[in-house]
Amino acid sequence: MIFALLVHDAPVGRHSSQAAYRFASELLAGGHTLFRVFFFGDGVHHSTRLNLTPGNETDLPQRWSRLAAEHGVDLVSCVGSALRRGIVDEAQARQHALEAVSLRDGFELSGLGQLVEASIRCDRLVVFGG
Amino acid sequence: MIFALLVHDAPVGRHSSQAAYRFASELLAGGHTLFRVFFFGDGVHHSTRLNLTPGNETDLPQRWSRLAAEHGVDLVSCVGSALRRGIVDEAQARQHALEAVSLRDGFELSGLGQLVEASIRCDRLVVFGG
């Protein structure tokens, strides 16, 4: 079966974001396909490359990035949500003369159309928030 | 009178963060002193310099930075909260070999002792969250 996930909340201090990652790992381990994870609203904070997580805590941005590399999962952060929150890719940083890029490898910024496409292409869409 | 503020929540999509800024502007306009604003938890997202806010919306990180420059307000983001969330200053970026700095001018990263000091030094401590 083909899955897509929608993640509403930030990676730090939110159980639902841990749950989303655990769910994704488990469905891949079960031989299913994870077509795309769409990070929306505060969820886009998953796509920072500048976070430093203490060694005894789970680094969700890093974990997602690895999962995507291993299994070919599309990780898309909503561009509208991301720019407001300080998540910028190279193109945006250049265009707006920002001195830094904060988007982590393995993630891309794009519009809500990517979520719509995921909804059409997948068999199951699961939402994580709260 | 001397005020200190504690801000719990992110600048984007949270009314209480707008309220904190409005409250700060108004107390300064009234001739009072704002000794320090302490950003805790998700509140540290106020101290990003990489956000791009649409022209018809309020850019709180930029507003706070200006207010601090005009009135000599200490803006402190909790270092423990900040590093987990991708807010890093130059020293941290160097130490951890990150390729970018995300902390905005006018803000500094420091520990909870700065909130304790603010509590001791001020006449009124007002908390914004939710």
Add this chain to the structure above:
Amino acid sequence: MSTQRTRSVLVVCRSAPYGRSRARDAIDLAMAFAAFEQPVTLLFLGEGVFTLAGGQQPPAGTRHLGKLLGTLADYGVGQVFADAAALAERGLAVRELALAAEPAHDDTLRELFATHDRVITV
């Protein structure tokens, strides 16, 4: 199943309009699905019904959600429902809403949740 071109979507807004940005997120999601020609139903449930309140006058720098609702039809968001029990509990009269949403009682709610391919809560 994966090659199907459309999936019906129920977007459920459970938040009041200005305390957080979730109500706006729900409206944006509904518009996006409609823009890509997916059949979309938008439901304001529980606290979300405050988003439909008439007479909203948000300050400058805040998007006017009451007005934004008026553009839903232009985007092709076909049906808008409001939780009838939540409206009553909050003293909101259907005729005073910013948008002519259809009041949904529990049997209608159950049907909405059972008949859409996707349910997206915000």
Add this chain to the structure above:
Amino acid sequence: MSTQRTRSVLVVCRSAPYGRSRARDAIDLAMAFAAFEQPVTLLFLGEGVFTLAGGQQPPAGTRHLGKLLGTLADYGVGQVFADAAALAERGLAVRELALAAEPAHDDTLRELFATHDRVITV
């Protein structure tokens, strides 16, 4: 008034322990104020009383708040209170808590809020 060396602080935890990080934030705040020799009272109010539940076994990668509570006294957090009505509503018995918090009924709660220099809700 601004030169005073200590201010008594009431830290109010209103969140359950693992869904969000607010309960941990409250404990960290209480410890920080105590570490700088401020008189601190920690109150678990409403949903916050779940933070005191005995028998917590969080997974790896999550800080064990039940155990963290046990170190409060070492940091000099003097008094820990738990909302008695909230404990009862949630079926939590005082003797089964992870920490010997003092149950506070409404008169005690009113007194706590009226007698500290600062009240920090989390």
Add this chain to the structure above:
Amino acid sequence: MTLHILFESPFAGHALEECRRVAGAGDALLLAGDGVYALADTAADALHALRADGIALFALAEDCAARGIASAEVPGLGAVDYGGFVELTLAHERSVSWF
């Protein structure tokens, strides 16, 4: 005396209830943000009870206006702007934020 500041809708959570349990005569309550929904319909009963207990009631006028909530419907309620919010914090020894 304490200024309580309510940021949460009483239809969404329990902050107003908890505030009621700890507030005493002479305290004040300011409704801000979604807290102004305490003025809506049945929720206003809690405000009447607070007022009867000697708690002064205020609401941020612009937050009422944004949400289409009429602040005039609860007698004795003071509508304030942010300047008034600052004054309220000065007039009370401490503030407690509920969110």
Add this chain to the structure above:
Amino acid sequence: MTLHILFESPFAGHALEECRRVAGAGDALLLAGDGVYALADTAADALHALRADGIALFALAEDCAARGIASAEVPGLGAVDYGGFVELTLAHERSVSWF
């Protein structure tokens, strides 16, 4: 048939109530995160009512364990791990998340 996933404590908000109003016979409810507090004391009454209405009940075992909540106290409740969570989403046409 629908899988409802509850992430919110019924003592904190109204998600479980709203879920009850829209769930029908043949649906399932999975308690996750703070949703497992629905197993605590009086809140469990709502679960018994759901079960009587023909809704199957499940809870994530590790979230119960983290919070010190005994999942065995509600008869008929299935304790699952994340693999079981995935299976539940496969066994139902759609999922609805409550948070």
